[in-house]
Structures are given as C-alpha cells and as structure tokens.
Amino acid sequence: MPLQGNLRDFSTTQLLNLINLAGKTGTLVIFEGIKTNEKDAIGNVKQAAGAERARVAFKVGKLIGAQLGAQDGNLVSVLNKAGKLTDDQARIIRERAKNTSDKALALLLINANYVSQRDIVASVQQHTLDVVYNLLTWLESPFRFEDSLLPSADRILVPIDLENVIIEGARRIREIEQLTVHLPNLDMALKFPENPREKFKGIHLSVEEWRVVSFVNPRNTIRQIAKANNMSEIEIRRIVFGLEQAGLVEIVLPPGAAASQRTAPGNAANPQQVRAPNVERSVVERIINRLRSNG
Amino acid sequence: MVVTGPFSSGKTEFISSISEIDVVKTERSISSEAESKVKSETTVAMDFGRITVDDDLVLYLFGTPGQRRFDFMWEILAEGMLGFIVMVDSTKPETFREAKSILETFRAYAPTPFVVAANKQDLKDAWTIDDLRIALRIEDGVKLLPCVANDKESVKNVLLELLYSILEEMEKSS
Numbered sequence: 001m002p003l004q005g006n007l008r009d010f011s012t013t014q015l016l017n018l019i020n021l022a023g024k025t026g027t028l029v030i031f032e033g034i035k036t037n038e039k040d041a042i043g044n045v046k047q048a049a050g051a052e053r054a055r056v057a058f059k060v061g062k063l064i065g066a067q068l069g070a071q072d073g074n075l076v077s078v079l080n081k082a083g084k085l086t087d088d089q090a091r092i093i094r095e096r097a098k099n100t101s102d103k104a105l106a107l108l109l110i111n112a113n114y115v116s117q118r119d120i121v122a123s124v125q126q127h128t129l130d131v132v133y134n135l136l137t138w139l140e141s142p143f144r145f146e147d148s149l150l151p152s153a154d155r156i157l158v159p160i161d162l163e164n165v166i167i168e169g170a171r172r173i174r175e176i177e178q179l180t181v182h183l184p185n186l187d188m189a190l191k192f193p194e195n196p197r198e199k200f201k202g203i204h205l206s207v208e209e210w211r212v213v214s215f216v217n218p219r220n221t222i223r224q225i226a227k228a229n230n231m232s233e234i235e236i237r238r239i240v241f242g243l244e245q246a247g248l249v250e251i252v253l254p255p256g257a258a259a260s261q262r263t264a265p266g267n268a269a270n271p272q273q274v275r276a277p278n279v280e281r282s283v284v285e286r287i288i289n290r291l292r293s294n295g
Numbered sequence: 296m297v298v299t300g301p302f303s304s305g306k307t308e309f310i311s312s313i314s315e316i317d318v319v320k321t322e323r324s325i326s327s328e329a330e331s332k333v334k335s336e337t338t339v340a341m342d343f344g345r346i347t348v349d350d351d352l353v354l355y356l357f358g359t360p361g362q363r364r365f366d367f368m369w370e371i372l373a374e375g376m377l378g379f380i381v382m383v384d385s386t387k388p389e390t391f392r393e394a395k396s397i398l399e400t401f402r403a404y405a406p407t408p409f410v411v412a413a414n415k416q417d418l419k420d421a422w423t424i425d426d427l428r429i430a431l432r433i434e435d436g437v438k439l440l441p442c443v444a445n446d447k448e449s450v451k452n453v454l455l456e457l458l459y460s461i462l463e464e465m466e467k468s469s
Binding site: 002003004005006009010014017018021022042044274277279283285286287291292 | 347
C-alpha cells in the first residue's frame with residue numbers, strides 16, 4: 001500500500017524519520033501541487049499531483065541519492081557545481097561523453113587525473129544533501145513513496161545515514177521559524193538607512209545580497225524583490241535578516257500592515273483527570289465471552 | 296467504552312456495526328462547506344450503542360464528536376469509561392496530527408487502557424500499520440489494530456483486543 005499525502009500534513013522531516021525507522025527501500029517522489037475544487041478532511045484545499053519537483057532514493061533506510069525535478073543531476077554537473085571541474089572542462093566533457101554513464105565517466109575522470117575517487121564521493125554526497133536540505137523547507141506538496149523503486153544502476157549512489165540529515169533538517173527548520181518570527185510579513189518594504197554610503201564602505205556582499213540591495217526602495221515589497229530575483233521566501237528572509245542586522249537596510253512597515261496578533265487555537269490541553277470505573281475482572285470476562293460467542 | 300478520533304474517522308460506523316440497537320445518533324447537517332464535502336452529517340454530542348451481555352450487564356459504546364468545537368463533550372464521555380478506542384482514517388494523513396492530539400487528550404483524562412484502530416485498511420490509499428505507528432508516534436506497547444469500521448468481525452476484534460488490554464491491566468494492578 002502506498003505512502004502518500006501532502007507535506008503540509010506530514011513534513012519532509014517526519015517522512016525521513018519514518019523511512020529511517022522503518023528501514024524502507026524505494027523512492028520518495030514530490031510533486032507540484034495543483035489546487036482542486038475539493039477540500040480534505042480538515043478543510044484544506046486538496047492538491048492533485050502535478051509535475052515532479054524532486055525525487056529522493058533510499059536503501060534500507062539510508063539516503064542514497066536525490067534530484068530536483070528541473071535540475072541536471074548528472075556527474076559532470078555535480079562536479080562542476082562542487083568546483084572540481086571548471087565550466088570549460090564541464091562543457092567539453094559533456095560534448096565528448098554524451099552517452100557515457102556516470103559510473104563509466106567517473107572511471108575515465110579518475111584515470112585522467114581530473115578528480116579523485118574521494119572528490120566524486122564527496123561531491124555526490126554534498127549534491128544529495130543540498131537537494132534534501134532544500135526540500136526540507138518545502139511546506140506543502142503532494143508526495144508519494146514508491147516502494148522498491150531505485151535509480152538506474154549506472155548512477156553513482158552514496159549511502160548517507162539519515163539521523164544527521166534529520167537533525168540538520170530540524171535545525172534549519174528552527175532557523176526558518178526564527179526568520180519567520182523576525183520577518184513575518186513579506187509585504188513590508190526596505191529602505192536604506194541614513195548615510196548609506198558610509199555603511200556600505202568596505203562591506204563584502206555576496207552576489208545574491210547585491211541583487212537584493214539593487215531593489216531596495218520603499219515602493220518595492222520584500223515579496224516583490226524575491227520574485228524579481230527568483231528567490232524563495234526563505235532565501236529572501238535570510239538575506240534581509242543579514243542586511244538588517246548589519247545595519248545596511250531598514251524594514252519599513254507599510255501603512256495599515258501591522259502584524260496581526262496570532263492567537264493559540266483552543267484546545268483541551270489541560271484536561272482534568274476523570275474518575276475511572278471500579279470494575280471487577282469477571283465483568284470484563286463476561287463481556288469478552290459475549291463478544292466471542294455471537295458478537 | 297468510548298470511541299473517539301478525528302472528524303470522519305469512522306466512529307459512528309464502528310458503533311453501528313456492533314451495536315444491537317440502532318445507534319442513537321446526534322448527527323446534524325454540516326454547516327461548514329469544507330466538512331460537508333467529506334460527509335453530509337456529523338456527530339455533535341455523542342453516538343450511543345449497546346451490547347447486552349446478560350440480564351444484569353450491558354456494555355455501552357459512546358462515540359465522541361470529532362470536531363474540536365464539541366470537545367466539551369469529551370470529558371463528560373470520558374467519565375467512568377472502561378477503556379477507549381482511537382479511530383484513525385488510514386487514508387487521510389491530514390488527520391493524523393489531530394488523531395495524535397485526541398489520543399493524548401484522552402490519555403490525560405484517565406489512565407484507562409486504550410487501543411488505536413486504523414480504519415479503512417481495505418482501501419488502496421491506506422497507510423500500512425507499520426507506517427502509521429511511526430507517523431503517529433505510538434509506542435510499541437500500544438495496540439494499533441487494522442480495522443474496517445463497517446465490518447462487524449473487524450470491529451469485534453478491536454473491541455476484544457481492548458478488553459484483553461483491560462484484563463492485562465487488572466492483572467498488573469492486582
């Protein structure tokens with residue numbers, strides 16, 4: 001029977017924990033969610049599975065490979081991303097080894113002294129972890145676990161214990177929660193502080209940070225800046241947090257956009273203990289006999 | 296005995312399958328658009344079923360309302376219960392969190408034995424018992440039983456397992 005659902009109900013961290021504890025073998029496929037007209041049992045809009053967003057493979061409860069839907073996850077791209085192959089090297093190898101499997105290509109590259117076996121293992125492992133850490137931040141998406149489905153035999157698979165991935169994932173989720181608390185409303189805007197030239201003097205910013213800075217203007221909301229730069233909510237929150245902490249930008253509250261106070265849902269969290277009945281053993285046995293006899 | 300669980304987990308059906316009387320239902324038409332897509336009526340106070348054991352012994356089955364807004368009824372129903380059954384719809388992972396929360400709430404009401412019934416195990420989308428145990432974080436010592444609430448034999452099996460747990464508990468404390 002399939003393991004399927006939506007990440008908003010059963011998070012990636014919970015799924016990894018389940019796969020780890022149950023020692024499962026197979027592939028977790030995560031899809032784009034397509035909204036339907038139906039609602040689920042708790043009133044959320046049901047999502048049908050659309051295009052594939054990611055797939056993550058497991059063997060006996062260990063992570064062995066992962067790939068994002070649109071990403072080219074072949075060995076050349078992985079080594080290029082890890083800085084083990086230059087862009088030119090990657091382009092040439094792609095042209096010359098079009099039909100070569102990852103495993104065969106790995107042997108060729110090792111024999112030609114382009115990379116070591118250790119480089120390959122470390123790069124593939126890091127690529128897998130990057131994909132999984134990325135999808136740990138996805139808050140909703142339909143998923144399905146395909147039992148026993150594994151990547152093709154020509155892929156290089158590096159087994160990774162899930163415990164550390166889960167711990168790191170939980171840490172990142174905490175970071176996201178903290179960032180969300182710090183910047184709950186992405187419809188706020190950014191502006192430069194007084195004397196911005198002074199503040200930016202001698203500061204080294206990453207490419208992504210510069211991209212955000214180039215859009216700083218009280219008329220642009222943070223959400224619009226993220227969209228213009230093709231950044232996720234988490235990425236923009238992280239960058240804005242860093243820029244604000246460094247005093248390079250100020251968050252401007254748009255008129256009438258005061259954060260609403262969140263109220264905790266009503267619950268019966270502190271129930272009073274109620275009286276348990278004083279029942280004799282023979283009474284329970286009589287009920288059992290009655291059910292066994294004719295139901 | 297009390298049968299509890301999230302909205303639309305199969306509590307009323309469970310009691311109806313085994314009760315010797317027509318279940319006394321307190322169902323009302325569902326006003327919420329979201330919930331009405333799942334079923335047309337829901338329990339607002341309790342369901343009530345009965346199994347006569349002999350001339351002077353009757354087992355009563357009480358089904359709780361599944362929605363949180365009726366949770367004032369839970370404590371009333373928990374008073375004096377012999378044990379309880381937590382129903383979980385195995386095909387609806389969106390209700391697992393609520394099922395776990397209800398389980399913990401009832402556990403806190405009284406230290407009585409309980410079992411978890413994984414309903415709708417006959418459907419192709421049902422999560423397996425092993426996966427449900429991990430998903431709901433149910434300890435190994437707690438019985439998590441496959442169940443089909445409209446199948447009398449399946450319901451009988453869940454009730455018997457709860458009764459065996461009650462007997463074991465009595466033996467431990469005697």
